[in-house]
Amino acid sequence: MSSQVKAAALREPLVRIAKRTDISKGQAWAIRAAAILLALVAGGLIVLAMGHNPFLVYADMAGGALGNKTGLKETVKIAVPLLGAALAIAPAFKMKFWNIGAEGQILAGGIAATYFALFWADKLPQVPLLLLMFLAAAVAGAFWGLIPAVFKAKWGTNETLFTLMLNYIALGIEQYLQNGPWKDTKGTGFPIIAQFAKGARLPKVFGVHAGWIIVLIFVVLMFLYLRYTKQGYEISVVGESEPTARYAGMNVSKIIIRTMCISGAIAGVVGFMTVSGADYTLNANTAGGVGFTAITVAWLAKLNPIVMVFIAAFLAVLTKGSGTIQTNFGIPKSMADVLTGIILFFMLGCEFFINYRLIFRGKGEAHHG
Amino acid sequence: MLRQWGPREAIGALWGEEEQRNEGARSPAKRAKDMELAPTIEVRDLEERTAIRLKDITKTFGEVVANDAVSLDVDWGEILALLGENGSGKTTLMNMLSGIYFPDSGEIQVDGKTVTVRSPKDAFGLGIGMIHQHFKLVDVLTAAENIILGLKGQGKLDRKAVARDIKAISEKYGFDIDPGQKIYDMSVSQKQTVEIVKVLYRGANILILDEPTAVLTPQETDKLFAILRNMKADGKAIIITHKLHEVMDISDKVAVLRKGKYIGTVNTSETDPQRLTDMMVGRAVSLDIDRPRAEHRNLRLEVENLTVLSGEGVKMLSGVSFSAFGGEILGIAGIAGSGQKELLEAIAGLQKAQAGAHIRYFPPESEEPIAGKHIPVKRDGEELVGKNPTQIEKIGVSLAFVPEDRLGMGLVAGMDMVDNMMLKTYKNGRGPLVDRRPPKKLAEDLISELEIVTPGVGTPVRKLSGGNVQKVLVGREIASSPTVLMTAYPVRGLDINSSYTIYHLLNEQKMKGVAVLLVGEDLDVLLELCDRILVLCGGKISGIVDGRSTTKEEVGLMMTHLPGGREASAVSVLQAGRTERGEDQ
Numbered sequence: 039m040s041s042q043v044k045a046a047a048l049r050e051p052l053v054r055i056a057k058r059t060d061i062s063k064g065q066a067w068a069i070r071a072a073a074i075l076l077a078l079v080a081g082g083l084i085v086l087a088m089g090h091n092p093f094l095v096y097a098d099m100a101g102g103a104l105g106n107k108t109g110l111k112e113t114v115k116i117a118v119p120l121l122g123a124a125l126a127i128a129p130a131f132k133m134k135f136w137n138i139g140a141e142g143q144i145l146a147g148g149i150a151a152t153y154f155a156l157f158w159a160d161k162l163p164q165v166p167l168l169l170l171m172f173l174a175a176a177v178a179g180a181f182w183g184l185i186p187a188v189f190k191a192k193w194g195t196n197e198t199l200f201t202l203m204l205n206y207i208a209l210g211i212e213q214y215l216q217n218g219p220w221k222d223t224k225g226t227g228f229p230i231i232a233q234f235a236k237g238a239r240l241p242k243v244f245g246v247h248a249g250w251i252i253v254l255i256f257v258v259l260m261f262l263y264l265r266y267t268k269q270g271y272e273i274s275v276v277g278e279s280e281p282t283a284r285y286a287g288m289n290v291s292k293i294i295i296r297t298m299c300i301s302g303a304i305a306g307v308v309g310f311m312t313v314s315g316a317d318y319t320l321n322a323n324t325a326g327g328v329g330f331t332a333i334t335v336a337w338l339a340k341l342n343p344i345v346m347v348f349i350a351a352f353l354a355v356l357t358k359g360s361g362t363i364q365t366n367f368g369i370p371k372s373m374a375d376v377l378t379g380i381i382l383f384f385m386l387g388c389e390f391f392i393n394y395r396l397i398f399r400g401k402g403e404a405h406h407g
Numbered sequence: 408m409l410r411q412w413g414p415r416e417a418i419g420a421l422w423g424e425e426e427q428r429n430e431g432a433r434s435p436a437k438r439a440k441d442m443e444l445a446p447t448i449e450v451r452d453l454e455e456r457t458a459i460r461l462k463d464i465t466k467t468f469g470e471v472v473a474n475d476a477v478s479l480d481v482d483w484g485e486i487l488a489l490l491g492e493n494g495s496g497k498t499t500l501m502n503m504l505s506g507i508y509f510p511d512s513g514e515i516q517v518d519g520k521t522v523t524v525r526s527p528k529d530a531f532g533l534g535i536g537m538i539h540q541h542f543k544l545v546d547v548l549t550a551a552e553n554i555i556l557g558l559k560g561q562g563k564l565d566r567k568a569v570a571r572d573i574k575a576i577s578e579k580y581g582f583d584i585d586p587g588q589k590i591y592d593m594s595v596s597q598k599q600t601v602e603i604v605k606v607l608y609r610g611a612n613i614l615i616l617d618e619p620t621a622v623l624t625p626q627e628t629d630k631l632f633a634i635l636r637n638m639k640a641d642g643k644a645i646i647i648t649h650k651l652h653e654v655m656d657i658s659d660k661v662a663v664l665r666k667g668k669y670i671g672t673v674n675t676s677e678t679d680p681q682r683l684t685d686m687m688v689g690r691a692v693s694l695d696i697d698r699p700r701a702e703h704r705n706l707r708l709e710v711e712n713l714t715v716l717s718g719e720g721v722k723m724l725s726g727v728s729f730s731a732f733g734g735e736i737l738g739i740a741g742i743a744g745s746g747q748k749e750l751l752e753a754i755a756g757l758q759k760a761q762a763g764a765h766i767r768y769f770p771p772e773s774e775e776p777i778a779g780k781h782i783p784v785k786r787d788g789e790e791l792v793g794k795n796p797t798q799i800e801k802i803g804v805s806l807a808f809v810p811e812d813r814l815g816m817g818l819v820a821g822m823d824m825v826d827n828m829m830l831k832t833y834k835n836g837r838g839p840l841v842d843r844r845p846p847k848k849l850a851e852d853l854i855s856e857l858e859i860v861t862p863g864v865g866t867p868v869r870k871l872s873g874g875n876v877q878k879v880l881v882g883r884e885i886a887s888s889p890t891v892l893m894t895a896y897p898v899r900g901l902d903i904n905s906s907y908t909i910y911h912l913l914n915e916q917k918m919k920g921v922a923v924l925l926v927g928e929d930l931d932v933l934l935e936l937c938d939r940i941l942v943l944c945g946g947k948i949s950g951i952v953d954g955r956s957t958t959k960e961e962v963g964l965m966m967t968h969l970p971g972g973r974e975a976s977a978v979s980v981l982q983a984g985r986t987e988r989g990e991d992q
Contacts, residue, residue, distance in 0.1 A: 278819045
C-alpha cells in the first residue's frame, strides 16, 4: 500500500475537465465553425481513402450545386422543404416537445392539398385554388400535430413515440389513396396519382417554385414569433420548466396544443409546396425523409430560424453536390449522408468544448490567478 | 490495501472485528500482508499526531476561486469545525479531500504522508469517509445492503456476518440502526445514521460531515453529537462543516473560511459566536434580527380544514386550519417535507384542495397603505379555493417560493433578468407582442436597490450566485405589492449580509400591513423574526406558538410530536422523510 500511495502522489490525472463560464457567443460560433471545417477534413480523408483527390471532389461538389443556374435551382429546390420543416420543428423543440413527426405532418398537408388539386382544379381559378390548397394543407398538418399534443397534454403520453408512429399512419393513408380512390385511371395502370392541372401548380419565381418566398417569410415570422411575442415567451418558459410555467399562471396544456398546431401547420404547408411546387403529384416520397433531416437542421442552428437558412442551404449543397460527384467521380451519392453524419457528429461533439475545457497534467497552474 | 490509521492501540477490540470484516472482502494473501505490516504502523503512529494536513489548496471553477491557498490541520481524536458562510468554499474543500474534485494546486497529507486523492476510492483507501449533505443511498435497499454496496466481495454474500459487523459498530458508538430496514422506511436522521455507519464499515478513520445538522431537529442533533464524541474518544479525526451555532458545542477547533480564503483556526474554548461571525463576515455584524410591531393587524387569510393529497394520493396536509394577519410574519416550521410546500401552493392555487376546505381572503381596510392595488373582492371573505393561480395573484396573494433547487420554480434559469421579471406580467398590454420595457426597468431598479451583482440585465439568472438569484425572485414578488407574501427558504444559500437584506425586506412588507407567511428551516431565525410560528408535523398542525415567548426546544419537540403528548404516527414522520428525499432530487 505505501508504494501505492507513493505512486499516486506523483500522478495527477492526465486530463481534467473544467466547466467554462466565460465563453462569448462569437467564440462559441467560432468553435462550431471549426467543427464543420474539421468534419470536412475528416470527410476528405474518406474521399482520399477511396482514391480521389478530396480538393477536386469538394470543388466539384460546390461547382455542381452552385456553379451553374440549373444546379443552383436544384439546390434551392432541395433547401426549401428542408428549411420549412426545420421551421416547423423549431417551436415544438423550443418547448422540449420532441416532434419527430414532421414527416407525417408534411404528408398530411400534402394529402389535403392534393385533394383540392385533383377535384377542385376545374372549379376554381388558380389563385383561390392555391390559397385553398395552402389552407387545407395547414389545417391537415395542424390536425396531425394536434393528436399527439392532446394526448401528451391530457394523459402525459410520450410524444416521441407518438409522433413517430403517426408518420407511418400518414404514409399508410397515402398508400391507400394512391392505390385506391385517387389512382390515375387514364395512366398506364401503375398505381400513381395523376399530375396536377396547371391551375394547381405553384408558379415559378426566378426559375424556382414560389415556395422559397413562402419559407423565407416563415423564417422572419418564426424569428419574430419566438423572440417577441407573448406566445413565444410562453413556449420558452414551458420548455425550460413546466412547474415554473404553472406557477406563472400559464395553461401548459393549452400552450402545448397550440404550439403543436403551429408546428404541424407549417409542416403541412411544406407538404403543399412539395406536391404543388416540386412534384405536381403526391407519392410515398413526398416527405422523403425531410422531416427527419430537418431535425438535424433545427438542432445545428440551435433553433434559431435565421441560422437555419444557412444550415439548410449547406445541407442542400451537400446533397446536390453528391449527385454531381456521383456522375463525375463515380463516388456513391450516399457520400452526402456520410458527410452530413460526420458534420453532425462534430457539431454535437463541439458542444462539449463550448461548455468545458480540458486541463492537461502540469498545466493547471497556468489557468488561474 | 493498507490503512494508515492513527492511534490504533486505542481502538482495541473492535479492530479485531473490523479486520475480520475486511478479510471477507480481500484475498487471504493480502490479509496476511496487512497483518505483517500492522506493527510498523503503530510505531509510526506514536510520532504522528496529525491526521490530515492541507497545504495551500487552491481550486478554481472558471473565473471563480472556490478555495484560495487554504491550509489546515486536524489531529487524531479531534473534532474540527469548518465554518463559513454559504459559498465560502467549505464543501469544495471537503470534496477535494474525499476525491470528488481534484485541486488545481496544493498538497494533501494524510498521517504525515503526501497523498493524491483522485477518486472517492482513493479516499476510502486512505481511510477518509465523507457524509454528504444530500444522502447517497438506494431507497429500495436495506441499511445493510446500502452499507456494503460497491464493496468487492467473494461471490457469496454473508448477510449474517455483515449484520453482525454493523451491530458491533453501532454498539461501539451508540448508533440506533436496524440493518434490515429499508431506506424508504427511514426518517432523515436514520438515513444519516446509515451514511455514517457506511463510511465506518469501510474503515474510515477520518470522517467528514458536510452540514450534518441542517436536516435534523435539535433533539436529533444532540444524539448525533453524542455519537461524534464517542468517535472522537475512539481516536478518529472528524471534520464537520457548518454555518454557525452548533459548532460551539461539539468542536475542539474552529477553522474559518471566507470567500474561499482561509481566515484562521481558533480553539473553540477561547472564542464565542460573535467573534466567529466577525471572522466569517470580515467585519462586525449585529446578530440581532429586528422584530417591530406593525400598526395594522387585520385578519387577512383564514384557512379552514385544508387537506391536500400528493400525486400518489398520500395525504400531504390533513385538516389544516389557521388564520394569518396583515402586519405579522407567520413562521411555518417543521421537518422538511411535513407539508410546508403543499400549504403555500394550495393557498397560491397551485395545489388542489380536497372538498370541504376553505381559504378565505379578507382585503386590507381602505385606510391601509396597501389597499386598493388589486382587483376588489368581497369584504367578508373571498373564497380562494377553486381559483387559478393567475386569479389569486391578481387578488394580491403572492408566492415567492424558493424551492430546494432554487431555480426549479419561480425563476426560469436559462432566461435573463428581464424575461424573468415579466414571468407573471407578460400578458399585460394589448396585442400579441411582449413589452420588455417595464420588466427591463424593474430589473434595473432591483439591481440598484437590492445590490444584485450581475454583469447586466441580459445575463441568464443561472449564472448568478445563489444570493443574487434569491434577491431577483423575492424582489420581483415584492414589486407586485402583494397583500399576502408567501415565501419558503428565502435565505437558503445566502451569505449573512444578503440574509439580512431579505429579513429587512420581509419586515418592511410586514410594516406595510402585508401578511407574510415564511417557511424556514433555521429555527433560530424563525424565533427571532416571526410574530407567531405555526408548527407542522406530518401534514398536521401541532400548534401555533408566540414567536416572542417560545423556545427552540418547544418548537423542536412540536416538529416531531402532535399535541396531547402523542408521538407523530410512524407513517406521517416517515412520509415526511421520504418527501424530503424526493424534493432533494
